[in-house]
Amino acid sequence: MISFFPDPYPDELLYSVCARFADRVRYPGESSVVRQLFGTRNGAAVVDLPSRLGHLVATLPPGHSYTVDRLIDNHTLLPFYSPFCPPSRINQVREDMQTTNGSRIYGRLGILVSHTPLWLQFCPVCAEEEIRQFGESYWHRLHQVPGVKVCPVHTVFLAQSSVPFRHGRRCGQFICAQQGIAISSPSELDESNPSHQAFLRIAHDAAWLLDQRHLSLELENLPYCYLKLLRGCKLASSVGRIYVQPLNQAFNDFYQRDFLQQLMCELDVSSYNHWLLRLTRFCPDKVQSPLHHLLLIHFLGHTVASFVQFQKDFYASAQISTPPETTSSLASDTLETYRQQWLKLTATYPKTGLSFLRKNFGRIYIWLHKHDSQWLEAHLPQQRRHTVASPQRLARVDWSIRDSQLAAGVKELAVQMKNAPGRPIWLTKTAITRKLGQYTLIQKEIDKLPLTAQVLSEVVETQVEYAIRRLEWATECFRQEHIYPARWQLLSRASLKPHTVALPPVQQAVEVSCYAAKPDKQHCLCF
Structure with missing residues (x-):
């Protein structure tokens, strides 16, 4: 048990609180703070979704008012991911964060490493105000959310610090904001620039999500909400068929190309399975990035708050807003009616897959999924397998563009890693590509990435x-x-x-x- 622990500031990351603690106690070794607070010698100083919080709460001074849930809800990024993930999986993540299963968290949430910042970010105006008010600056949760590039309070672009977002697997170093930032003149947003306004919308909605508790977007009917709004935009048919090419064109017209590239959210228009189309398909077990959802919600003319209300209204109008009933409590004639309707559909369309039935007869599918899921599972149509890939599926990636993007990313990251504070990091091919989040891609497709290979050969260090x-x-x-x-x-x-x-x-x-x-x-x- 420790004798003191700093009180968190508003919107402060738990990582930041631990960093301020480390700055005060001045333990001789970097891993001493991790061992003292989290009970492990080999743990890493995790920025966004730390684990072993149960040990931390038990270690805090007597009389404290903190609980694991309070730390998670107020001082980690989990509230940003929770609405877009099944509640059962969120409960598992909370359990992982309380215990020692930190390695499972990112997989459960479907987090894309390419969306997370490379370095901790800060708002220069916020930092100056905090120094005047508290005598020190600190790391904000909101500023580290994937896709957030601006401060919605001061409408300025965030600046990058010299502190890496993802430390090495066993790096237990906590670096406070006072040590990691150099305050400079803020870069203001241009109100006439559509991309700047899009960045601001993302920041506002991310801030709203972080303030919510136990918000759920009802993932089961989320694709149907998207389809209804797309029908209103003349981008889907009355039976839910997506007009793929018009949707691709409209989306790319709405967002500038540079904007999507900065967020690593470009559309692969040669594919019929890019992330935008996947959002409109009923895949309850598949989790997609919250940033993808925000981009589509804004494209459809909503904020997250207004979309949540729209979804509630849609859910009520579809008469599926009541809590699920057990099969035994349902009227037998109602249950049999829906079963017979489903059997008739599978007999009428024997050569179609589940996606066709779900899109065209969603009301029946949703009802059975909620009230008679075991029976429905046993009477799903047999999935068809594609034995020959279409030309569109064979040419999904423009490798020249991908090569130039990766080469630029490798060069920038190598400079940042070389100038990072603390013990030097060996600039190896593995270290650079892992931190870039593209280790597997570069390893498997290096023959298609000549520029990237050349840059890697230039920046890697010998012994x-x-x-x-x-x-x-x-x-x-x-x-x-x-x-x-x-x-x-x-x-x-x-x-x-x-x-x-x-x-x-x-x-x-x-x-x-x-x-x-x-x-x-x-x-x-x-x-």
């Missing part, structure tokens, strides 16, 4: 280059601490092994570092 950079870092650390280290101390802090030091370039760099660490030119304390 010697990495060793020399660690030496420079260790030397600078000792300089800032006003310590003149012995040779063994320098090598120990740089974590250099004897066979590495024996390499001629490294050996020469060691001598240079020792010379640079001298207190004066006459007396060398390095041996």
Whole structure:
């Protein structure tokens, strides 16, 4: 049990509270805070969805008022994901966050690493106001939400800090905002720029979602709500058939290409299975990014708040708003009527799949799914399998565009990783592509990505280059601490092994570092 713990500020990340705690206690090792607060030596300092919160609550000083649910609801990003995920899965995630199953959280929520920021973000205006009010700045939840690029309070673009959003698997370092940000002049939004306004809408809705508790968007009928709104836009037929090409065109006209590229949400218009079309299909077990839902909701003319109300009205009008009843409590004639209607449909359309029946006879399917799901599961049509892929399915990706995007991302990320604070990170192909969130793609399709391969070959470090950079870092650390280290101390802090030091370039760099660490030119304390 610890003797004190900082009180969280409004909209502060739990990561930020722990970072302020670490800044005050000044433990000698980076992993000491993780071990003290979360009861593990090998845990990582997780920004968005931390686990082991049960241990943290038990460790807090006596008399505190915090619970695991309170920390999750007020100081993590789970409320942003909850409405777009089945309640049963959210309950599992809450259990994972309380216990030690942190590795399962991202898979359950369907989180796309490409949507999360590379670095912690902050609003320069917020930071200045917090320093005046509290004497220090802190990391906001809202500023780290995937897709949020602006501060909705001050209508300025967020700035990137020098603190990585995703640390290494075993990096337990908490870095407070005071150490990780450099306040500069804010970049204001242009009210006449459609992309800027789209960024602002995303930020406002993300802030609204973070303030909700136990909000559910009724995923079972969500596609039907989208279809109804698309019909109103003349982008779907009366029976729910999507006009794919007009929808692609209208969506790309509504959002500028650069805007979608910044969010990593471009449409692959050569495919009939891109993320926008998947949102309109009934797949209750498939979870899609909340950012995808927000983009479609805004395209359809709604905010999240107004869409929630629209969905309630739609649910009521479809007469499926009452809580599910058990089969035994239903009138037998009603139950038999729906069963016979479904059997008649499967007999009338024997060669169609479930998607056709669901789109064209959704009322019957929804009723049976809610009230007689076991029977429905046993009487679903046999799924047809496509043995020959269509030309559209064979050419889904423009590899030249993807190559140029990945090459630019690799180059930018390599610079950021090299200049990141703390112990240097070895710039290897694996480290860069994993942090970029494209490890599997680049590994499997490197032959189609010549620019990316070339950039990777230019930015990756050899063993010697990495060793020399660690030496420079260790030397600078000792300089800032006003310590003149012995040779063994320098090598120990740089974590250099004897066979590495024996390499001629490294050996020469060691001598240079020792010379640079001298207190004066006459007396060398390095041996």
